[in-house]
Amino acid sequence: MNEAICALATPPGGALGIIRISGENALEILSHIFTKDLTLARPNTIQYGHIKSHEEVIDECMVSVFRSPRSYTGEDCAEISCHGSRYILNKVLELLVRHGCRMAQPGEFTQRAFLNGKMDLSQAEAVADLIASNNRATHQVAMSQLRGRFSSELAQLRDQLLHLTTLLELELDFSDHEDLEFADRTELLQLAQLIDKRIRQLSESFQRGQALKNGIPVAIIGAPNVGKSTLLNVLLGEERAIVSDIQGTTRDTIEDTLEINGVTFRFIDTAGIRHTSDRIETLGIDRSLAAAQRARIILMVTEPGVPYPDIPFRDDQTLIRIENKTKTFQAKYGIGLDDLLARLEDAIPRTSDSDIIVTNARHYDALLRAHESIQRVIEGLNTSLSGDLVAEDLRQTLDILAEITGGTITSQETLNNIFSHFCVGK
Ligand SMILES: Nc1nc2c(ncn2[C@@H]2O[C@H](COP(=O)(O)OP(=O)(O)OP(=O)(O)O)[C@@H](O)[C@H]2O)c(=O)[nH]1
């Protein structure tokens, strides 16, 4: 039996506060402090009544009643909408605990939903991502994962792996008959390579997933006085960084975010790069170079007559060159800004609805291990390794992929670890 748990599901300070309760005897416990007997209430109804402590009315509330198995957790559940007073909410929780409820751990409602088969683990994790999403891109990724797109992709991979296993077993069966040729391994190899390609595509999307989650870092780099800080201010629409005609005004990196068409960009204004004997300015320039290293996009700013700074960059970085203080681009007056925004957007490959983007480090780790494991399968097929050894690696690939959806996770400790990052009440 699952003991009843309760938690506040809304942040403090709102007009309303919602307390959630779930468990086998949840409705019975709630009925002890509510004016109606909720054990008799029809599922999916909203009940109006009072929460009472002895004869004292604590609040007038609306209680949504859900019954197992058709609820978020799969258990009997209720959501109590109270007035948002901290006193009221604490009092209601206290009353629930006094009548036999336990305060929920972070993510415990969602953990129960997972354990009761309402969703798989990657969907449960998407719930946390959805709550944390703060722009269209992260929202879209979390929503698609919650709705099971990643899960069905993994199910497809699983089917292909099972098919491969069947073909291999066929080979094993026939190998007992000396008069029969071994099954053709080319087909097996092609299938394994196809699976590996998809696994790699998924794991490669992680970098983009991270960028979307944390914001795309854009370093503004250039010689002193070319207008880097002015550009930052114009982009952000506020006087974020100090601007002056003195060379070396900016000494430390200054960072702020801007959402462009649903994607968050993280702009990093830096100290102008030049040779200097000033110790503090030198430290600042080191930071500029470090920011350029970490950036996904480097905005190289210059002005007529000044060369672009010669800094190292990588293939996976996008360079956007801007000649400032000209007729076509003037950071100070925002001229040419639309063009710059368009180039920033172009620098990141667009996500279409059909793209699956991996944002979770646990999933990424599993995909990397699955890749290693399927690589061993490919190697085994290439080197005519015996079928049962190849089958062993295949089974391992299946197990690793199943970790993502939670099928092969049996340790409570691992689960607690995953759900401990959730908010209480979710
Ligand atoms: N005419 C004109 N002046 C500009 C433009 N952008 C910046 N300036 C001026 O150029 C000077 C330097 O601007 P900043 O934005 O402080 O330059 P910076 O690149 O951040 O300089 P450091 O922080 O010293 O590296 C200021 O006087 C700005 O007003 C522009 O587009 N046109």
Ligand SMILES: [Mg+2]
């Ligand atoms: Mg500056």
